[in-house]
Amino acid sequence: MIKVACVGGYSEVGKNMTAIKIDDEVIILDMGFYLPKLLDFEERNSRKNITRENLIELGVIPNDEFIRSWRDKVKAIIVGHAHLDHSAALPYMEKNYNAKIIGTTFTNAIIKILARDEGIELKNEIINLNPGKKMEVSKDISIEFVNATHSTPESTITAVHTKYGSIMYCNDFKLDETPVIGKKTDYNRLKEIGKDNVKLAIIDCLYSNNNTKTPSEMLARQMLKEVIFENATQGVLVGTTFASNIARLKSFLEFGMKMNREVLFLGRSMEKYTRAAEDVGIVNFSQNSEIIKYRKDVKKKLKEVEKNKDKYLIVTTGNQGEPGSILVSMANGEMPLKLDNNDSVIFSCKTIPVPNNFKNRLTLEKALDRKSVNVFLDIHQSGHGARKDIEELISILKPEHIIPGHGDPSKFTKMSILAKDINFDMKKIHIMENRQKLEID
Numbered sequence: 548m549i550k551v552a553c554v555g556g557y558s559e560v561g562k563n564m565t566a567i568k569i570d571d572e573v574i575i576l577d578m579g580f581y582l583p584k585l586l587d588f589e590e591r592n593s594r595k596n597i598t599r600e601n602l603i604e605l606g607v608i609p610n611d612e613f614i615r616s617w618r619d620k621v622k623a624i625i626v627g628h629a630h631l632d633h634s635a636a637l638p639y640m641e642k643n644y645n646a647k648i649i650g651t652t653f654t655n656a657i658i659k660i661l662a663r664d665e666g667i668e669l670k671n672e673i674i675n676l677n678p679g680k681k682m683e684v685s686k687d688i689s690i691e692f693v694n695a696t697h698s699t700p701e702s703t704i705t706a707v708h709t710k711y712g713s714i715m716y717c718n719d720f721k722l723d724e725t726p727v728i729g730k731k732t733d734y735n736r737l738k739e740i741g742k743d744n745v746k747l748a749i750i751d752c753l754y755s756n757n758n759t760k761t762p763s764e765m766l767a768r769q770m771l772k773e774v775i776f777e778n779a780t781q782g783v784l785v786g787t788t789f790a791s792n793i794a795r796l797k798s799f800l801e802f803g804m805k806m807n808r809e810v811l812f813l814g815r816s817m818e819k820y821t822r823a824a825e826d827v828g829i830v831n832f833s834q835n836s837e838i839i840k841y842r843k844d845v846k847k848k849l850k851e852v853e854k855n856k857d858k859y860l861i862v863t864t865g866n867q868g869e870p871g872s873i874l875v876s877m878a879n880g881e882m883p884l885k886l887d888n889n890d891s892v893i894f895s896c897k898t899i900p901v902p903n904n905f906k907n908r909l910t911l912e913k914a915l916d917r918k919s920v921n922v923f924l925d926i927h928q929s930g931h932g933a934r935k936d937i938e939e940l941i942s943i944l945k946p947e948h949i950i951p952g953h954g955d956p957s958k959f960t961k962m963s964i965l966a967k968d969i970n971f972d973m974k975k976i977h978i979m980e981n982r983q984k985l986e987i988d
């Protein structure tokens with residue numbers, strides 16, 4: 548008997564966590580943050596000494612109390628990729644479990660940095676499992692990471708192999724034929740698994756309402772190249788993107804070097820992710836750029852930049868207009884670097900559709916506009932598959948049951964329409980919300 552507990556990420560885009568009980572053993576998939584709630588909190592308070600209970604109450608991490616009776620049965624905590632909405636709650640939650648933590652080398656490097664930065668010592672052992680590899684977690688259950696393209700390195704589709712068939716956890720993925728870093732999605736392996744019995748697939752449906760296929764990261768790279776080489780002005784170039792998108796950071800770095808500009812990565816999260824990428828040998832950022840973590844050092848460096856603006860390309864945090872971020876501080880004139888009509892700001896991102904982001908981004912764009920800065924928007928492609936990617940994945944895996952994931956009921960409805968259109972048995976698509984359980988026989 549398989550029971551699925553939807554702990555988080557089924558009533559919002561974030562704090563992903565799913566627990567799967569196979570007979571008397573439990574596997575946990577992801578433990579992530581709901582970032583909007585964290586940012587709300589951090590605008591007014593420090594995260595220092597904050598507890599798991601505080602974070603649950605604030606809605607920042609999943610509330611796993613309703614699976615308390617499953618605690619002793621948990622055999623493994625799997626983190627499918629390194630994004631914070633899948634990994635960042637782990638340091639606060641893992642102590643309540645006696646189970647190994649399994650992730651890829653890059654994901655584990657991020658988990659360790661997250662724990663260390665918050666002064667948390669992890670109780671459970673962390674085990675590296677690389678894409679393409681399988682690991683037995685008990686006599687009856689094995690875990691396999693299948694390489695998948697997304698927007699952070701070493702992303703995986705997780706297969707939980709059981710005697711009832713495989714359970715495929717496909718949060719998050721897109722089907723990218725030309726990823727800038729890493730290999731294509733391992734279609735062969737997915738096809739092999741699909742030929743056997745896939746009992747259930749939990750599928751990232753964030754963009755299921757988008758009728759296309761999500762374009763490749765290579766297109767994002769081309770767009771960025773065009774802006775940097777053809778449209779950017781003579782002043783300072785400031786780019787902003789998701790720090791976890793190592794492929795994008797690499798593109799910024801390479802274009803900056805080609806222009807003979809000194810490349811700077813600014814901010815705590817840029818430091819976290821570039822260091823992790825470097826530690827596991829994906830991109831050696833520090834060889835060709837300067838990575839500056841702390842605000843006082845950022846300010847010091849920006850004083851130098853102010854004197855020779857056209858010698859620098861800066862990549863910084865604040866792409867969602869987060870109050871207090873470096874980019875917002877720059878736009879508000881609170882930094883030694885003063886932006887004007889010779890300077891360019893490139894948003895290599897999209898606004899994540901969660902509360903506050905649209906408002907924050909608009910405020911930031913208005914501030915830049917008042918300074919007549921050249922602003923380039925949406926120089927980006929998403930890491931989440933759209934409808935065509937989802938259809939293709941379903942046709943490869945042929946799951947018996949589907950649970951739409953990584954969204955809220957509005958996204959899940961679109962997924963039901965998609966399933967109906969491809970003649971999927973509608974009784975076997977299960978729309979779930981947080982803190983609901985589903986039994987599959």
Ligand SMILES: [Zn+2]
Pocket residue numbers: 628630633697698718719
């Ligand atoms: Zn992700």
